[in-house]
Amino acid sequence: MxxxxxxxxxxxxxxxxxxxxxxxxxxxxxxxxxxxxxxxxxSKKMVIIATKGTLDMAYPPLILASTAAAFGYDVTVFHTFWGLEILHEENSKDLKLSSVGNPNLPVPNAIAALPGMDRMTTRMMRGKIEDNDVASVEELVRTSLDSGVDLQACQMTIDLLGYDEDDFYEGVTTGVGAASAFQEMVDADIQLLV
Amino acid sequence: MSTETTETLDVKGQNCPMPVIKTKGAFDELADGETLEVVATDAGSVSDIAGWADSTDGAELLDQTEASEDGETVYKHYIRKAE
The missing domain is CATH 1.20.5 (Single alpha-helices involved in coiled-coils or other helix-helix interfaces)
Structure with a gap:
């Protein structure tokens, strides 16, 4: 042809x-x-939503965030509701452990509910943290910020709980809401709710 | 094996996640071809630092040792920055 x-x-x-x-x-x-x-x-990205403010629950998001940053991840932790306590410079040094509803503690709930019990279990836990050379919450917040982790404080809950922007560690991002957190989650490789 | 180290990072007495985070900081300061020695007492640092080196571009884990010093176990990690 x-x-x-x-x-x-x-x-x-x-x-x-x-x-x-x-x-x-x-x-x-x-x-x-x-x-x-x-x-x-x-570039890999991780977003954690931190909603808890007890001593035990402050650790997982901070440890994962600082570790992921060491792995070269771009990390954002969005703190909302009681998660704000972790970023609150004063309160973060005095986080409590709840003795009620924790079956791993050697106290029955009926006794755990008595006044002063949270203070006692918190003191016990702090002693263990020190004895085991575990970093303090403050140290982990500062390490995370130094490693480039974006620690964000949800604006709606800042207002709800009556906090002021100056209450938080220097370097914490304020003025952010659910939409910006969601947008970051969409782009992230790992998303966790703690 | 001979592991000529350029820098030594002492993280004895520090626990997870600090050994890895400080290793990353010290590694970033190395010049290409240099080797970092990390001295730790955290037993978890063995798998943590191996995992970190495995996932980090240019980080080559040359060796990991374990020895008893003054009654405590000391873990040494040798990481080379690839040229």
Missing amino acids: STDTPANSESALSPEEVAELRSRVDELETELSTLRTEMDDD
Whole structure:
């Protein structure tokens, strides 16, 4: 079959069809370049939502956040409700352990509910933390900030609990809400609720 | 094996997650080809530092040793920054 014969009129494209194909090719090229950029972006991201403010529950988000930063992750921890206590410079040094509803403590609930019991179990726990060379909450907050972790304090709960922006450690991000946290979660490789 | 170290990081008496975090900080300060020695007492540092080196570009775990010094177990980790 000869290749130099002009295409017959039936298979020839109309100028409109050619224009349509061109614009489709442009569209696909844009899409491909967007995907390539996304693929080249090899920075890993983790987002943790920290909602608890007891002594025991302050540790997991801080330890994971600072560790992930050491692994080269871009880390955001969004603190909301009692999670704000971890970022509150004064309160973070005095977080409590609840003795009620914790079956791992050597006290029955009926006794655990007595006045002063939380203070006692907290003192016991603090003693163990010191004896075992575990870093303090304050040290982990500062280490996380120094490692580039973005520690965020939810604005709605700052207002709800009557805190002031100056109550938090220097370097803590304020003025953020659920939408910005959600947006970061969408982009993250790991999302955790603590 | 000979592990000529350039820098030594002492994290004795520190517990998870500090050995890994401080290792990362000291590693970042190394020049290419230099080796960091990390001295720790945290038993968890053995798997933690191995895992960190495995996931970190340019970090090559040369050796990990365990010895008893003054009645406590001391773990030494040798990490080289690839050239």
